[in-house]
């Protein structure tokens with residue numbers, strides 16, 4: 155394939171996303187060309203401080219593609235194959251990779267889909283083809299398959315936080331990532347799942363999805379509510395969705411002695427959380443950040459989806475490419491919208 159162009163969404167600023175013709179370079183050896191069938195909008199892409207330092211860029215890293223071209227030397231894929239393609243992929247041989255810390259691999263940081271997921275067509279770099287492309291099973295819908303990447307991030311965070319049988323879990327922030335934590339924690343054997351948010355529709359949705367108890371943080375003291383249903387102890391694992399000091403401190407105040415605070419979202423770079431060392435020491439609280447996900451987690455996520463994890467219930471809005479700006483606006487608003495899926 156010679157160089158051409160494709161229609162894609164270009165993020166310039168949070169209120170300036172444009173549908174543009176973007177250059178698509180010639181397909182190189184080892185690469186795949188895909189038509190994007192569907193792509194989810196990530197809440198992280200609605201964090202303006204995070205996007206501002208990358209702009210202008212074509213967002214979208216939750217894609218499902220269909221193979222339309224194969225570069226020289228690519229075996230095992232044919233036109234029409236439905237695949238998940240990760241936006242980053244590790245080298246699999248460096249020290250970080252050998253230790254399983256794929257997101258710290260230099261290749262992982264450097265690779266990306268060209269131009270991105272919110273595009274009609276995209277090129278999958280050779281490193282990604284080698285390390286993190288997954289075939290979508292026939293029974294799994296495109297919409298469900300857009301959850302491979304976000305669910306992989308949740309699989310990794312849950313693993314790092316040690317969520318397992320008998321645990322009492324608190325999830326602060328019931329956007330789509332919080333809801334995925336609720337769904338997954340139940341299947342990992344959590345004994346009690348508490349959901350906390352300030353939006354009533356999100357609270358009721360999380361109860362439908364399996365949260366045992368929901369707490370409206372605008373009406374109740376969350377630490378009091380959590381202690382009331384955990385024999386005064388607190389939650390064994392607290393997952394903090396919002397990337398704010400207030401949410402992190404609130405989460406810290408709800409962790410049981412010996413428990414874990416899971417930080418799922420970054421704060422902006424200049425934000426400082428005054429770490430309560432005294433409390434953390436005597437209560438032996440473990441603080442575990444979790445950033446993105448690597449090949450083992452995308453495989454796990456696909457298995458959960460293929461086994462019927464009911465993620466399609468989380469899709470609240472669907473758009474074509476020119477609706478992406480409106481989709482991000484809804485994600486940023488963080489009220490009714492959970493997963494917004496774009497079909498280029």
Ligand SMILES: [Zn+2]
Nearest residue numbers: 196197198215
């Ligand atoms: Zn994301």
Ligand SMILES: [Zn+2]
Nearest residue numbers: 245248251259
């Ligand atoms: Zn590596």
